[in-house]
Amino acid sequence: MNTLYITGAGVSAESGIPTFRGKDGFWTIGSKNYTPQEMATRRMYENNPTQFLSWYYHRFATYRNHGPNDVHFWLADKNLITQNIDGLDGKADNTNYIAIHGRLDQMTLYHNQEQDPKHENISNSKSKVQPIATPWDTVDANNITPTLLQLFNIDPETQNPTLYQSYKPYVLLFDEYYTELYRISEARQRMLDADRIIFMGTSFNVNITQMALEIAINQNKPIEVVDPNPINIPHLYVKYHKMKAFAYIQHH
Incomplete structure (x- = not known):
């Protein structure tokens, strides 16, 4: 799967x-x-x-x-999109994760978002x-x-x-939007290709989680939510794990 x-x-x-x-x-x-x-x-x-x-x-x-914890190491070989900018998944040797909001250990040239460098032919x-x-x-x-x-x-x-x-x-700042600099098309494709989506430690307050939920609901993909106090998801195929991520990985 x-x-x-x-x-x-x-x-x-x-x-x-x-x-x-x-x-x-x-x-x-x-x-x-x-x-x-x-x-x-x-x-x-x-x-x-x-x-x-x-x-x-x-x-x-x-x-x-700061260093990665057991959850980051457990996720190291997993198909992963993180909202976190701390770079700890990289430190845990996940070589193909998407840091959808960027990374605090990196910077880019200050540029117009409308001229997304992955799309525009800027001379x-x-x-x-x-x-x-x-x-x-x-x-x-x-x-x-x-x-x-x-x-x-x-x-x-x-x-x-x-x-x-x-x-x-x-x-990615609050008044900015996802561009190819943040690998948004690849992230969306991973959501479309997934048989199941598991959300861990997220409050569902950002656009990327809403995008994933919409895809899962529209395509009847099963989802799982790992959180001590999960929000209610209006989806037929949802399973809740009312625990922290660290407790979850002890059983999976």
């Missing part, structure tokens, strides 16, 4: 990675407290890159040295947008803002990112 696994933040919680929407994702600029949904936007990156990058660094990059050689490693270890913890601007090639005077010169974290 061709089983597709789709994982969310609950899988990485055992590795000490906090869930994205937790209270520790909040960020204060001046007197205003911003939510993760307000910080993690392309608009914030474009209009206030120093605050965006500082938040991103403290919120995500500080977890870059400018600078616009060959591919994920590359982000050298987070070059960031000076005592001098964060200047070194972050330097790392992402943003002019320290204007403090504005420049298209096809500056870099942006390889992460």
Whole structure:
């Protein structure tokens, strides 16, 4: 049976990675407290890159040295799409998983989403947008803002990112949409090809899980939900495992 696994933040919680929407994702600029949904936007990156990058660094990059847990290793040889950007599935040696929301250890050239590099024939050689490693270890913890601007090639005077010169974290932000840079067509094809889809540790709050559910429901594919407190899925062929992912793998 061709089983597709789709994982969310609950899988990485055992590795000490906090869930994205937790209270520790909040960020204060001046007197205003911003939510993760307000910080993690392309608009914030474009209009206030120093605050965006500082938040991103403290919120995500500080977890870059965390290691995979037993669930990641169990999934290492599985057909997998993850919503997590922590890269722990890669560290567990899954060589063909799709990080549908990007990876915190990588960055790309800042580019127009409308000119998705996998689809458009863009003549400018600078616009060959591919994920590359982000050298987070070059960031000076005592001098964060200047070194972050330097790392992402943003002019320290204007403090504005420049298209096809500056870099942006390889992460899908709330006001962006899935493109081929994030392997969206391949992800959809995996959903179509799957005989069964198992969701692990996800709250079903993002578009990728909705896409998978629609495909499963329309094609009468069986689905399974691994979560201590699963939401109700309006589908005839659904099985619930009311447990954490770690408990699930002990029996499968």
